[in-house]
Amino acid sequence: MTYQSVNPYDGKLLKTFDELTDKQLEAALATADTCFETWRHTAFAKRSAVVAKVAAIMRARIDEFARLATLDMGMLIEQARSEVVLSADITEYYARNAEHFLAPQDLKPSSGEAVVESSPIGVLFGVQPWNFPYYQLVRFAVPNLMAGNVVMVKHAGIVPQCAIAFEKLWIEAGAPAGAYTNLLISYDQVSRVIDDPRIKGVALTGSVEAGRSVAGRAGQNLKKSTMELGGSDAFIVLEDADLDKTVKWAVTGKMNHTGQSCVSPKRFIVVEELADRFLDKFRVALAALEPGDPMDKATTLGPLSTEAALIQLLGQVERAVAKGATVVMGGKRIDRPGWFMEPTILTDIKPDNPAFREEFFGPVALFFRVKNEDEAVELANDSDFGLGGSVFTKDVARGKRVARRVDTGMMFVNQPTSSAPDLPFGGIKNSGYGRELSSLGIQEFVNKKLVRVA
Numbered sequence: 001m002t003y004q005s006v007n008p009y010d011g012k013l014l015k016t017f018d019e020l021t022d023k024q025l026e027a028a029l030a031t032a033d034t035c036f037e038t039w040r041h042t043a044f045a046k047r048s049a050v051v052a053k054v055a056a057i058m059r060a061r062i063d064e065f066a067r068l069a070t071l072d073m074g075m076l077i078e079q080a081r082s083e084v085v086l087s088a089d090i091t092e093y094y095a096r097n098a099e100h101f102l103a104p105q106d107l108k109p110s111s112g113e114a115v116v117e118s119s120p121i122g123v124l125f126g127v128q129p130w131n132f133p134y135y136q137l138v139r140f141a142v143p144n145l146m147a148g149n150v151v152m153v154k155h156a157g158i159v160p161q162c163a164i165a166f167e168k169l170w171i172e173a174g175a176p177a178g179a180y181t182n183l184l185i186s187y188d189q190v191s192r193v194i195d196d197p198r199i200k201g202v203a204l205t206g207s208v209e210a211g212r213s214v215a216g217r218a219g220q221n222l223k224k225s226t227m228e229l230g231g232s233d234a235f236i237v238l239e240d241a242d243l244d245k246t247v248k249w250a251v252t253g254k255m256n257h258t259g260q261s262c263v264s265p266k267r268f269i270v271v272e273e274l275a276d277r278f279l280d281k282f283r284v285a286l287a288a289l290e291p292g293d294p295m296d297k298a299t300t301l302g303p304l305s306t307e308a309a310l311i312q313l314l315g316q317v318e319r320a321v322a323k324g325a326t327v328v329m330g331g332k333r334i335d336r337p338g339w340f341m342e343p344t345i346l347t348d349i350k351p352d353n354p355a356f357r358e359e360f361f362g363p364v365a366l367f368f369r370v371k372n373e374d375e376a377v378e379l380a381n382d383s384d385f386g387l388g389g390s391v392f393t394k395d396v397a398r399g400k401r402v403a404r405r406v407d408t409g410m411m412f413v414n415q416p417t418s419s420a421p422d423l424p425f426g427g428i429k430n431s432g433y434g435r436e437l438s439s440l441g442i443q444e445f446v447n448k449k450l451v452r453v454a
């Protein structure tokens, strides 16, 4: 496995990076372990000052960070800028609130005293995906560092420039050596890091396959893990939805980062009264997107992250069609350099079609027509995934009712699934377990210790 930055816009190799030797990895683990012994006793105010500085640097250098993301994996530059801003928001949020979230909790027992204290557990290891190359790191690293843990991260092989820039940011902000460590390591080394007794917890964001492998290894070692995995979010449109607003959200949600988001809507489930009109408008809006240089603010359709990802997605579409799906639009590679794919809508996907259960990670929308609300809920729940989802209706009470019936970790009414510092993020079923962000995210890797006085 290699750490390479290849520009998805034109396929040019920009930089290659060496993996760590076993000796370098051992030194990094030792430094992190030593750092924990100091960092765990560092006052919240001091930790908070470092973390707030990280946010300030991100804000001061938005363009620099955004540019690296666009070069490494082709994200449209304005979206990359928004990602940096959101990352800074999350960082500030924990700098401000961590102490309060982890304050000792008085249980007020019937006699004597009983308090639950939250203490850090040690060096944590995170395995992270390329698709939001700073936001994913922040979600894992910042709350855990504020809790007094220290973190080591294996980032995805295709975003080494982002991974290295993010590590430098911590050093620049004054974090002690070993508080945040970027590891350019192989899968074999990942396994050995998980086995290492100095590592006390493991977090992965990525595909189901990677989750099985990393969670399995953590389980063998009886180490706590959190898993943020794939999704196939339902976008439910009821007959009383505001059609124009809903189509706008459908395009924004679907095409955020060219559909390469775990929570981008993947299954559009529309009640038949509105189905034809929705499909017409959705198709017209998707057809208006213009491929181009993701560095250019005017571009509305970016490339996929790698050629392998493009080939995999085209193959999924081909197999879906071979099993009876109909292509409403798109379905092909765009004839130009780089890893571009046409915005695509597939329909007539029956339960025996493999596409019915797969995650399509890119600009492909699966369209389903249903009779009514009940059928919409049933179809939404007929999935191995359970990450996010959304429902569109003018009747908010009805929207909330439907949201309660869909089995996922997150449901949104009248907007597609999105993320904010104070909203918990995570899923159920094959979408994983545990939560990141909000007051919940900071509780995953702390020891909830009871102190009882007779």
Ligand code: NAP
Pocket (backbone or CB within 6 Å): 001, 127, 128, 129, 130, 131, 154, 155, 156, 157, 158, 187, 190, 205, 206, 207, 208, 209, 210, 211, 213, 214, 227, 228, 229, 230, 231, 261, 262, 263, 359, 361, 387, 426, 427, 431, 432
């Ligand atoms: P991926 O291939 O699973 O990679 C994720 C990370 O895991 C990368 O760092 C990768 O390293 C590493 N990895 C993969 N297999 C591994 C193994 N056997 N042992 C050790 N490390 C391994 O996923 P991706 O293609 O980058 O990301 C897309 C997936 O992530 C989608 O399914 C998406 O829905 C999901 N995702 C979920 C969330 C969430 O919060 N639930 C957020 C974002 C993305 P290399 O890059 O070096 O292979």
